[in-house]
Amino acid sequence: MIQKREAHELPSALKQFNELKAHFNNKIPAVFLDYDGCLTPIVQRPEMAILSDEMREALHKLASVTKVAVVSGRDRQNVAELVKLDNLYYAGSHGFDITGPGAMASEPGGAKAALPALDKADLVLQEKLKEIAGSLVERKRYAIAVHFRNVADDQVEQVRKVVDEVLSSMPELKIGHGKKIYELKPNMDWHKGKAVLWLMEELGLNNANYLPLYIGDDITDEDAFAALQEQGIGILVGEHDDKTAATYRLESVDDVLIFLNSLTDTIKAQGHG
Numbered sequence: 020m021i022q023k024r025e026a027h028e029l030p031s032a033l034k035q036f037n038e039l040k041a042h043f044n045n046k047i048p049a050v051f052l053d054y055d056g057c058l059t060p061i062v063q064r065p066e067m068a069i070l071s072d073e074m075r076e077a078l079h080k081l082a083s084v085t086k087v088a089v090v091s092g093r094d095r096q097n098v099a100e101l102v103k104l105d106n107l108y109y110a111g112s113h114g115f116d117i118t119g120p121g122a123m124a125s126e127p128g129g130a131k132a133a134l135p136a137l138d139k140a141d142l143v144l145q146e147k148l149k150e151i152a153g154s155l156v157e158r159k160r161y162a163i164a165v166h167f168r169n170v171a172d173d174q175v176e177q178v179r180k181v182v183d184e185v186l187s188s189m190p191e192l193k194i195g196h197g198k199k200i201y202e203l204k205p206n207m208d209w210h211k212g213k214a215v216l217w218l219m220e221e222l223g224l225n226n227a228n229y230l231p232l233y234i235g236d237d238i239t240d241e242d243a244f245a246a247l248q249e250q251g252i253g254i255l256v257g258e259h260d261d262k263t264a265a266t267y268r269l270e271s272v273d274d275v276l277i278f279l280n281s282l283t284d285t286i287k288a289q290g291h292g
């Protein structure tokens with residue numbers, strides 16, 4: 020049974036770093052990270068979320084000592100272009116679209132069947148939402164984010180109504196939630212948690228040598244925290260509107276940077292890398 024707690028009840032992954040490290044037990048942590056709100060702060064528009072040079076450097080160093088994957092709700096190509104590192108794995112569209120070093124490319128959730136519905140929904144949403152100031156329709160290969168961060172409070176309900184209308188005629192799609200977005204996703208039993216487990220298997224990490232560690236800030240990261248609760252470590256960055264299945268907490272993107280650098284040093288000190 021998955022244990023959930025309030026974010027503020029979680030121990031700090033920085034202050035309790037020694038305790039967290041004790042879970043490694045000589046295993047190498049394999050690191051899975053969300054992008055928005057974890058590697059970059061949440062900003063007004065998706066294209067403004069630029070990775071800092073310091074964070075890129077930290078990811079690059081970490082990926083030289085262990086496996087590192089970015090598991091994002093963003094389009095896979097978009098997030099790979101933002102991170103700009105070729106020694107990482109990238110899972111985009113909430114894990115439906117995965118690539119990595121050595122020409123690894125896979126779409127394990129079977130979302131291709133939902134492409135016609137996503138294409139149609141994209142057109143309808145663009146048309147119906149163009150009158151609502153501040154709304155933004157972001158098409159990813161296997162998801163559509165409808166952003167309302169910049170929509171007036173009294174218009175947000177109208178955005179939701181349009182999303183619900185579109186979904187009501189498209190059983191191939193379902194709704195997802197995030198920070199000031201509604202998402203339309205393939206109506207399939209696949210999510211970030213399943214993508215992480217798939218990557219573990221595919222990369223040969225499902226053994227006594229590795230410990231999965233997942234860091235994320237959003238409600239969609241809860242599937243990954245839940246999937247790893249028995250066998251790994253989940254770290255929530257900041258908080259979201261719900262309880263969490265993570266086991267540790269980091270306050271901010273700045274803390275994620277400090278944590279990743281400490282992790283690299285720890286893995287090196289373990290004699291790996």
Ligand SMILES: O=P(O)(O)OC[C@H]1O[C@H](O[C@H]2O[C@H](CO)[C@@H](O)[C@H](O)[C@H]2O)[C@H](O)[C@@H](O)[C@@H]1O
Pocket residue numbers: 053054055056060061062063064065066068090091092093094157159164166168197198199200237239
């Ligand atoms: O799984 P993630 O990598 O965290 O992606 C989740 C969504 O992130 C982006 O939207 C969020 O960040 C934007 C920039 O900070 C912000 O403006 C927006 O309000 C947030 O919801 C991205 O645009 C979405 O496609 C992702 O699904």
